[in-house]
Amino acid sequence: MSLIPATILTGFLGSGKTTLLKRVLSEAHGQKIAVIENEFGEENIDSDILVSDTKEQIVQMSNGCICCTIREDLRATLTDLAERRRKGELEFDRIVIETTGLADPGPVAQTFFMDDEIAESYLLDSILTLVDVKHAQQQLDDRQEARRQVGFADQIFLSKTDLVAPGDTEALVQRLKRMNPRAPLKAVHFGEVALSEVFDLRGFNLNAKLEIDPDFLKADDDHDHDRGHDHEHGEHCDHPSHHHAHDDDVKSFVFRAERPFNPAKLEEFLGTMVNIYGPRMLRYKGVLQVQGFDRKVIFQGVHQLMGSDVGPAWAEGEARTSKMVFIGIDLPKDIFDQGLAQCLM
Template structure:
């Protein structure tokens, strides 16, 4: 039986991965795609943002700790999908794995080469990295995760090029080419990119990856680099737990303590005017430190969900699916940022409720 091609979709927080994935799922290509997601923090919003009637099988792995637990969970998820496919319980042609914006894609890719059962069912087709043209230079300056995502890519997609000048795009392209001269760079604003530039690339060349990271295939290297690997994974809010981390040295590892995720949830609707004013103020004051924020909102008098998402000072909303009797009506918002005053956000949002 032919191997199932798998694509790893990565990119820093807010780069536009979910927008691209949503577009892929709704293109009239006739492909059946299974999606595996990993989100940073305790709540997964993307399952609300990705419209459900597309019929794809979405597996949520919402543990927030990519180097300790996502690889194990990823093996289980992939093998379970393959088992169900072989048994005729599921039908899909390929898999897309969307990583958290703070992920090092190396351990995810490693899964396809160190687990025998995964290797018998799947072919790692390519790592596709989305880079935010508006914030990409700053992210590359400040975050090793962003540099690793670019360095491991088989294809680099530039989003938000409409928000910057041609010279800024050219400057970012030159930098990305220095980081990764092997990967073609393609504009992909609003997820608009030919499917042939994302799927069936046959772009993952293991020899190239070994040049980037000689320890790539060394199973022991995962534990050896334990401290380094945790840099991207544990900027949780204080009440977030990293379930499944059994290594006691994990708690002494160096963490991205300045990056944290927290969640706001309420079953009461928002007053739209008060919420607009409050969010505008937050963005003015804390925008540069707000790496990523998104949510599904219940607004007073609205019969449809409102999708809210943004990065830094760029925020947008869109009309989502209608609320149904089966829905548990309410708002859920996730904020990821550097040293954000959680209580200020939570208290202010509560004051915007009806």
């Protein structure tokens, strides 16, 4: 039986998660979707909204935040759903986990890799993050959960763009790109979004059988060309509109190299970094040129979980440049830069 795709839907309180989910559930896509809901408190209002007009399987976890303390609950729920599906008691094609607005998505994502039983039943497809444009700047300033939700995202949806001036949206977009250059950004109006932008995004390619997206760093290179900027939106970015306006603890940086990596040195260095900084490393990913491999080597990770795989061949005439992006909480860019440089042939 093929693996069940799983999507984590996150975003700060009031960002529009339930609106988006309701929209996805009510669309005539022919798929049966099981929803794992998680809200604070005993009364779960959202499931009443959702259950009233859909035939989906709604599983409630009304014991606070999906985080380390209840990862076991999530594991048990996922195991139970997969078991009931195997027995034919439940029929569903995929699952969506809607976290509470105060959740850190990291431990939720880790559940899919740290437990063999879950890994044999499910495939984590992506983390979707909703950002409420009207309140996001304040939330990002004040709440680490909001910053982590952005850092973990494979796709960011901007809600309530109609409530703010275009310049305010643009300033927020630039801030989000500095925090996470690998997640595409898209404005959504009352949850109206194409299913192709919600499901089967393949944000997590730790599974060797998945195709690799060689353009994952396009966000870093190309997104701003139409605005006349063609540089990295990293810490060297000095547009007057937002220069040093926000010193977020969640930041991203990109490492590029023309020379191939020494595989043994790279493995040792990355292993050391993950041991030291793993809890602060939210997402990291790379397409690498490695000595001894005639194909691209893809690596990526979440916190302390890291995987690598041989990817597609280098195209004829393609520059064999290694690119790595790291998204984390106060990661020492200089240490990573120096260490990675020392791993090159």
